[in-house]
Amino acid sequence: MKAAVYRGKGLLSVEDVPRPDPPVEDEVQVRVTRAAVCGTDSAEWDHGPLLTIPPVILGHEFTGIVDSIGPSVTGFSPGDRVVAGAGVSCGECEWCSSGRTNLCSSYQTLGLQIDGGLADYVNAPASTLMLVPDDVSDDEAALAQPQSVAMHAVRRSGVASEEMCVVLGAGGIGAFIISAARARGVGQLIALDIDAERLETAARLGASKTVDVSGVDLVEAIRAATSPDGPHVIIEATGAPHAPAACFEAVRKGGRVLLVGLQGAPREIDLFALTVREVEVTTTLAHVFAEDLADSLEVLRTTDLFDVVVDKVIGLDQLVDEAIRPMAERRAKGKIVVDLTR
Ligand SMILES: [Zn+2]
Numbered sequence: 001m002k003a004a005v006y007r008g009k010g011l012l013s014v015e016d017v018p019r020p021d022p023p024v025e026d027e028v029q030v031r032v033t034r035a036a037v038c039g040t041d042s043a044e045w046d047h048g049p050l051l052t053i054p055p056v057i058l059g060h061e062f063t064g065i066v067d068s069i070g071p072s073v074t075g076f077s078p079g080d081r082v083v084a085g086a087g088v089s090c091g092e093c094e095w096c097s098s099g100r101t102n103l104c105s106s107y108q109t110l111g112l113q114i115d116g117g118l119a120d121y122v123n124a125p126a127s128t129l130m131l132v133p134d135d136v137s138d139d140e141a142a143l144a145q146p147q148s149v150a151m152h153a154v155r156r157s158g159v160a161s162e163e164m165c166v167v168l169g170a171g172g173i174g175a176f177i178i179s180a181a182r183a184r185g186v187g188q189l190i191a192l193d194i195d196a197e198r199l200e201t202a203a204r205l206g207a208s209k210t211v212d213v214s215g216v217d218l219v220e221a222i223r224a225a226t227s228p229d230g231p232h233v234i235i236e237a238t239g240a241p242h243a244p245a246a247c248f249e250a251v252r253k254g255g256r257v258l259l260v261g262l263q264g265a266p267r268e269i270d271l272f273a274l275t276v277r278e279v280e281v282t283t284t285l286a287h288v289f290a291e292d293l294a295d296s297l298e299v300l301r302t303t304d305l306f307d308v309v310v311d312k313v314i315g316l317d318q319l320v321d322e323a324i325r326p327m328a329e330r331r332a333k334g335k336i337v338v339d340l341t342r
């Protein structure tokens with residue numbers, strides 16, 4: 001079968017590899033139909049390995065058809081359309097027991113540490129799979145995992161529908177977060193970015209206001225777009241070095257800042273100002289399969305998210321030239337989906 005094999009920095013190629021062994025125990029063998037490409041995939045190619053353990057087949061955002069099942073699998077049959085949450089958790093540790101499966105002490109992700117879905121076939125534990133509703137297309141289902149990560153982020157932010165919420169960064173995960181906040185009923189949803197096209201996408205996804213913040217003071221821009229007191233919630237989705245400090249300063253007294261974007265190095269923060277204003281700082285990682293993935297499928301079923309965020313659908317052979325490289329060079333215009341049936 002064909003698969004995108006990652007072997008280290010700059011080393012990613014589509015190769016002929018053996019098909020996975022027939023599924024054992026609780027494994028399901030999935031014939032992949034679509035797999036979306038994540039910023040993480042291109043970051044691993046550009047300056048990894050960071051999260052991956054090479055050699056590994058990439059692809060943690062995929063959907064497909066059940067080909068065969070292991071002897072202890074219940075709930076899935078050959079022919080079923082499924083989508084993967086991709087996170088593999090043990091179900092037994094302290095974190096799994098309290099429902100925080102994304103923090104499992106032995107957490108692994110298909111497509112990062114174990115072989116994933118940028119391939120014709122992949123073996124996945126049944127616990128990582130969910131049936132796809134008939135009225136969600138294969139294209140749409142390819143976005144279920146990133147949308148689920150956004151559902152988790154917005155849930156972690158605790159934002160209520162009547163609160164003013166700023167999303168900093170409308171590209172990549174930011175677009176999915178805007179869609180998730182809209183689904184949660186947030187009415188005053190302000191998207192900030194430095195790219196006009198991404199802001200246009202944000203507006204189509206339901207942002208009530210969009211602001212181009214290129215070359216302006218971020219704190220002043222956030223206050224001007226919301227209120228002199230600042231918004232109740234700011235979701236930082238850029239990972240830009242100066243962004244967290246600006247969020248902490250711009251948020252309302254007693255407000256909340258959710259950090260989504262990953263920082264490449266330690267940053268200096270004015271903790272005095274943070275403390276005396278009782279600013280709450282929250283973080284988020286991946287998603288909780290049991291809580292977020294079904295909500296994500298519901299968003300995909302009820303919105304035109306795919307049409308708005310997806311730039312193009314390509315074949316697996318074009319993966320590096322048409323997706324990974326342009327994404328690393330920040331030339332990609334939106335989400336890119338690979339059609340494995342081509
Ligand atoms: Zn991802």
Ligand SMILES: [Zn+2]
Pocket residue numbers: 089090091092093094095096097103104105106
């Ligand atoms: Zn666990």
